[in-house]
Amino acid sequence: MKNSDKNILSTYLLPKIIILVFTAILVLPSCNTTKFLKDDELLLNRLDTKIISADKKTNVSELKSELQQFYKQVPNTNFLFVPREWYWYRNQEPGDTTWLKKWRRNSLGEEPSILKENLKEQTRAGMQNYLRNKKGFYNAQVESEVKANGKLASVTYKVNPGTQYTINSIRYLSKDSSLVNIINDISKESLLKKGDPIDAFNFDLEAQRITSELQNLGYADFNLNYIDIKGDSTELLNGIDIFFEILPYQDNQAHKKFKVGELKIYTDYHQFQKEENVSSETLFGSEYFKESKDFIVRPSIINQKIFLLNNAIFRAEDYRKTIRKLFSLDSYRFVKINQQVNPLSDTLIDYTIFLTPQNNKWIFDLGTDIFFSNISRVDNNLIGFAVGTGLTNRNALGGSERYKLSVETGVEFKAGTPIQTNTLSLGINNSLDIPKVTKPLNLVLLMNKIGVINDKSMRVLNEEGKTTISLGYNFLDILDNYKISSFNTSYGYDFRPTKKHRLVFNQIGFNLTEYTVRPAFQIILDSNPLQQRRFETVFFSGLIFKDLTYYFQSDNGPYRSNYAFISSLELSGLEVYLANKSYNALSGSNNVWRVTDDIDFEKFAKFSVDGRWNRRIFKESSLAARFKAAVAVPYGEDNGVVSFIKQLLVGGPNSIRAWRP
Structure with a gap:
């Protein structure tokens, strides 16, 4: 080490280190929170989950991570090496009603994590039920162990999952005869395979996949309630036969297949809009309504964001995509789609789209930033200040184009006496996003x-x-x-x-x-x-x-x-x-x-x-x-x-x- 570096260390850093250590020696003992506890209370200090006797195929780290979501109590955290419950206790007395003490209690403090038997039992039961009912560990056992060290408690949840059951076979059945062939085709792309572990999450994904496939084939009314998942473990060792059964529509009727009917688009809708103030034009096979003299956003742009085509087979994917893409138009604040069965045909769905424009076409934003850096040498501490502003037009060319002009400037100083300017910066940028x-x-x-x-x-x-x-x-x-x-x-x-x-x-x-x-x-x-x-x-x-x-x-x-x-x-x-x-x-x-x-x-x-x-x-x-x-x-x-x-x-x-x- 060079002599100059030693001088810097002794002159600048050593006194600060001594003060910091001395302060810690004085402060930390006074931050003992156990003195506030009652005789029968323990403060939760440590929390752990241990997986014991797990099968070799079990992903222990992933399972442990999943079980942590059931913790009903966790230890308190620290702020600047001081337990947060200390701030809560110190500002909890009857006379502590000032805004400063309330702020310290609510912002810096945390309610003490006093060990509660009922919450510990809820955690244990939640873990065990999850393993048995959701993960296929039907013989899982979870126990809790508490070790006390003075007034501090350490809780360990010991998990013995046992053997995880697996899928022995999968069958797809349909009580709706009109869907038998379709279900057979859909089952070929199943997410589940023989030998996979039993996992409710994966079963839910498969049920959602079947639902999405049918909804994209025109069955708009089909939902998860029409799928019944059953299992049979008779005469099987740690295995289950799985059955996905498609239930019929109401009163044992066949599920209906729908097409897209009429489309009506209100391009400048608001809640007080009256029909007599609105005019309409038929464009691109749909009826476009406007209250203003001109369309706020060109109908050609709106039409590109609508994927519901007249007389086409209904597809839930097209419906969701239409909502998502219309929301992507910056000119509009709200998008709402109403749907109803056509009164003349019970297999046609008519759609009315309401587009509510933004209150303001232009928006302005302003931001500041202060930063500090140290570049290896004591005499090169830098303090910076930056200001940025932006002006945005959310419908620049009448097609929901987003234009933004942004200006940012900053200055950086060398800290010291006298203050010296080190860096200047300026940025002027224009951007145009066309949807x-x-x-x-x-x-x-x-x-x-x-x-x-x-x-x-x-x-x-x-x-x-x-x-x-x-x-x-x-x-x-x-x-x-x-x-x-x-x-x-x-x-x-x-x-x-x-x-x-x-x-x-x-x-x-x-x-x-x-x-x-x-x-x-x-x-x-x-x-x-x-x-x-x-x-x-x-x-x-x-x-x-x-x-x-x-x-x-x-x-x-x-x-x-x-x-x-x-x-x-x-x-x-x-x-x-x-x-x-x-x-x-x-x-x-x-x-x-x-x-x-x-x-x-x-x-x-x-x-x-x-x-x-x-x-x-x-x-x-x-x-x-x-x-x-x-x-x-x-x-x-x-x-x-x-x-x-x-x-x-x-x-x-x-x-x-x-x-x-």
Whole structure:
């Protein structure tokens, strides 16, 4: 260790450490909460669940995690190393009615977790019933054990699950003769297989799958109440024969198959609307109503979000998709769909769609941020302040397009005397989201026409996609080192084919980045020519491909493992590079195309992957892990250099050391 570092430690840190330790010695003994307990009371201090004598096939960690949801009592937590129940006790006396003491009791404090026999028994019974009735451990036993250490209690739930029963066979039956063949076809895609463990959750999923399949075949009235699940374990060892039985409609009638009838769409509905004030037009096979002179949102846009087609077989998926896509239109605050059987035909369902516009077309937001950082040296503590504002139009072009102008500026100071400004930043950005996939310059449509993307996938992309356009300017000035000015624009698409998957494709993008290096930093660059080239003004370009990012987020429930995966590919200058090489090959020249004499086309490829895992272990506690890797490769005439702003981040709010799972 250098002498200067020792001096810093002794001068600044050592006194603070001594004060902190001394304060802890004085404060912590006074935070003893057991002195507030009555003679017959114990404070729950530890809680654990132990799985004993489990079958080898049993996933012990997952089962333990599932059982924790039945805890009726958990130990109190701490705030700044002080038990939260201490704050509750200290501010619970009859005279403690001031707002400050109420705030400390309700915000910092927690009601003491005094061990209660009835809650302990409810927890034990809940675990045992869950294992027997939901997980197929029909002989499971759960016992609770309490160990007292003074006034502190440790509770352990000992779980002996025994053998988990499995599926011996599965049969699908129907008391509605009209559905026999359909049920036979549906059963071929069953989620359940012979030998699977008995699990009520999986049975519910299978019942929901059958219901969804029938509802998508026109049986709009079919629901889970028409599925009866039975089991028979006669003469079987740890196995059960499972029966899914489809019950008939009311009075033993056959289930009806429905089609879509008439559609009426009220485009500017409000609760006080009167029919005499509304006019209508028949468009796209539906009747559109409006009270205003012109349609607030073009009917062609609304029609693209409606998947209920006149005289088509009813599909629950189309009904839910219609609601979801209409809600995605920013111009509308509420969406309501009424349905009723056509009075002239009992197999037709008529729909009336009510769209309630937003009260305000424009919205304004303002936010501030204060942050603090320490960059290794005591004399480099930084305090920052940022202000951001945004102005949004939720129906910019009459088609529910969302336009946003955002401005953000910030300043960062070196803490000390005198205060010195370290960094200035400014960002002015415009974005326009169009709620459809536009056709001009659309590479995705071209890929569909040449067969790279099939028609089914293209239909999904059109239904679940939107177009995004951006234009902006960003400025960063690190006063002692350099300035970066960046002008950028992009044109692309945002696809969300399912709840778990998302694809963002920026097809066209341009970015001009200009560096201004100050003398103090130039001295560093002069000794490193490679680093010097990273601070040269460059032009990033993408004519048919700028970047592609894929997102995946699992949804396995709160007490199971969930994970996310993000992968991205970014290219710059590829089209220019290929055109340049082709021209040189045909002309026999060896020219290198440049934007100007001083500005090059930046040519590089960058690929990154980001994996995240988390699992909830208590109501407010989770385990999380993250892995991130990336590589950036220059090509062409860039001589192994990637521009500074495209290099990989190793710190800050986006690093692997700081993220929200």
